[in-house]
Amino acid sequence: MxxxxxxxxxxxxxxxxxxxxxxxxxxxxxxxxxxxxxxxxxxxxxxxxxxxxxxxxxxxxxxxxxxxxxxxxxxxxxxxxxxxxxxxxxxxxxxxxxxxxxxxxxxxxxxxxxxxxxxxxxxxxxxxxxxxxxxxxxxxxxxLTRTPAGDAPEKWRGVLKSRFLEPAEHHRLRTNARVFGHLSEGLRAAGIEYPQIADGDQDFILYWRTLPWDHSPGSLLVTEAGGTSARLDGTPYHPEPPGGRDGLLVASDPATWERTRAILLGTPT
Missing domain, CATH: 3.30.540.10 (Fructose-1,6-Bisphosphatase, subunit A, domain 1)
Incomplete structure (x- = not known):
């Protein structure tokens, strides 16, 4: 009801x-x-x-x-x-x-x-x-049941939200992200972008600023469809007041989340 x-x-x-x-x-x-x-x-x-x-x-x-x-x-x-x-x-x-x-x-x-x-x-x-x-x-x-993105990052479609990133961090992430098949800046609407993950139109999104009303609905949608929404340290997303932690990686499935984080941060898998 x-x-x-x-x-x-x-x-x-x-x-x-x-x-x-x-x-x-x-x-x-x-x-x-x-x-x-x-x-x-x-x-x-x-x-x-x-x-x-x-x-x-x-x-x-x-x-x-x-x-x-x-x-x-x-x-x-x-x-x-x-x-x-x-x-x-x-x-x-x-x-x-x-x-x-x-x-x-x-x-x-x-x-x-x-x-x-x-x-x-x-x-x-x-x-x-x-x-x-x-x-x-x-x-x-x-x-909705999201299928995994597969094991070929060069075929993955992703979004890197750079608006609130420092220039040096933006450059580093964009450089590391060159391996992905397609990368965009997104649509400036979490209520459109999160469903794209759940529907299979995107494979991952990296957000930086995470206002709770923007990310609480979509994070649950993605995780209940089989995906992952977590901070870059692996902590599952929970809504917090503005001014809390930055950085949120959302992906089609746990394995894609782990691989995407490793690629973006330049850490060994």
């Missing part, structure tokens, strides 16, 4: 506050909340709708991206509360503002510091992803 209800909440909030403004944002409906970071009225209205309805469903704190932008202390609930909702009302806001279709509406439920349920709604394609800890991952109701 919970899985279906939250999926409905995201789709309905998107239909009300997000989709009518896609490629139709009016003057004054786009603001800068931080240098290089934009927010729209769609983000704020969708988060308000989702927050209210999630609290009606399960009355625990809601850590929303826009609420935390206004009051960073709200994110501490991830450390202090037994259960927390995480909400990203428009993941990929820069794409949304530019009229590109790569954006999503996301939520997850965190208990005891671990993501136990996750939802990703992609409005443009009408695609719904969901995952439940220990039960599996689904796309539009069909269970």
């Amino acid at each position: 919970l899985m279906e209800k939250v999926a409905e909440i995201l789709a309905e909030a998107s239909a009300e506050a997000v989709e009518p403004r896609f490629r139709a944002l009016a003057a004054g409906e786009v603001m800068e909340k931080a240098p290089g970071e934009v927010v729209t009225v769609a983000d704020r209205e969708a988060e308000q709708i989702i927050t209210r309805r999630l609290r009606e469903l399960l009355p625990v704190p809601v850590v929303g991206e826009e609420a935390v932008a206004a009051d960073p202390a709200l994110a501490r609930a991830l450390l202090s509360e037994p259960a927390v909702w995480l909400v990203d009302p428009v993941d990929g806001t820069s794409n949304f503002v530019a009229g590109r279709p790569d954006f999503a509406v996301m939520a997850s439920l965190v208990r005891g510091g671990q993501t136990v349920a996750a939802w990703i709604w992609q409005p443009v394609t009408g695609t719904a992803y969901a995952a439940e800890l220990g039960s599996g991952a689904w796309r539009n109701g069909h269970q």
Whole structure:
């Protein structure tokens, strides 16, 4: 019941506050909340709708991206509360503002510091992803099982997110990554990129900054589909307040994760 209800909440909030403004944002409906970071009225209205309805469903704190932008202390609930909702009302806001279709509406439920349920709604394609800890991952109701990437890195497809990397680290990783078959900078939307791993369209992604509302839903989706999402020291991903650890490698399967880390960091396998 919970899985279906939250999926409905995201789709309905998107239909009300997000989709009518896609490629139709009016003057004054786009603001800068931080240098290089934009927010729209769609983000704020969708988060308000989702927050209210999630609290009606399960009355625990809601850590929303826009609420935390206004009051960073709200994110501490991830450390202090037994259960927390995480909400990203428009993941990929820069794409949304530019009229590109790569954006999503996301939520997850965190208990005891671990993501136990996750939802990703992609409005443009009408695609719904969901995952439940220990039960599996689904796309539009069909269970996802990710096959391993194979043992030939020269055929792997990956993403190296370099926006928040120091120049020297970026150069080192890009140099080591030349062995891979195809490498891109990604689509600036975790709600699009993580499903690409679960669906088999990408084999790995290296993220650096890991805001919890961006990575909690997709990490559970990938791991429940058979993949791996872990810090570079091998620690499984758990959502943390902003300002925590950097670096997160996501891959199609455990063996691909290990091999990709070794290649990127230049360590022997």
